[in-house]
Amino acid sequence: MIENxxxxxxxxxxxxxxxRLRRTMLGMSQEKLGESLGITFQxxxxxxxxxxxxxxxxLQNISNILNVPVSFFFEDAPGEHSSAGGGMEASSSNYVVDFLSSSEGLQLNRAFVKISDPKVRRKVVELVKALAAEADAD
Incomplete structure (x- = not known):
């Protein structure tokens, strides 16, 4: 029998x-978002x-709760037509979305934004670049 x-x-x-990306960026649970919308977390x-x-x-209500424009949810959507030369930007943006969608990326981002000293921030970036270069060399 063919499943339909x-x-x-x-x-x-x-x-x-x-x-999901925006909700997790804000540290909001599915329960909290659902409660704000009057629906279940399921x-x-x-x-x-x-x-x-x-x-x-x-979607308009969700955008208000998550404090982003509705267009945020459609950025880099499949089949989205971008202006000439936008291919590199789209792949770069997808990389950022993938990074921030991961648990580690989200944790790293949250911790990094708490660092107020620009010198320390630069040192963290240098450290991460050095670690990445080591990994590439292996």
Missing amino acids: KKKPNPIDIHVGSRI QIQKYEKGTNRVGASR
Whole structure:
């Protein structure tokens, strides 16, 4: 028997991943976001996985709660047409999104922004670059 499950639309998956990205950047739980919207955390999970499509008014509410414009959720979306020369920017942006979507990237980012001394920040960047260069050499 052929299974007839509908696959989530790539745009819905992308929008959901951007909701998750922003929510985690703010340190907000699915429960808290759901509570703010008057829905369950399970529904937030479905939005974030792209299983359920987010309606326009709900997306507007989410953007208000997460303090980003609605367009944030569509940045670098599949099939998005960018201006000439935008290919490098898109791949760079995807790299940042992937980094911030990881637990380590999020932790590193949160810790880094707490460092107020510019000299210390530069030293941290130099350290990370040196470690990356070592890893590349191996």
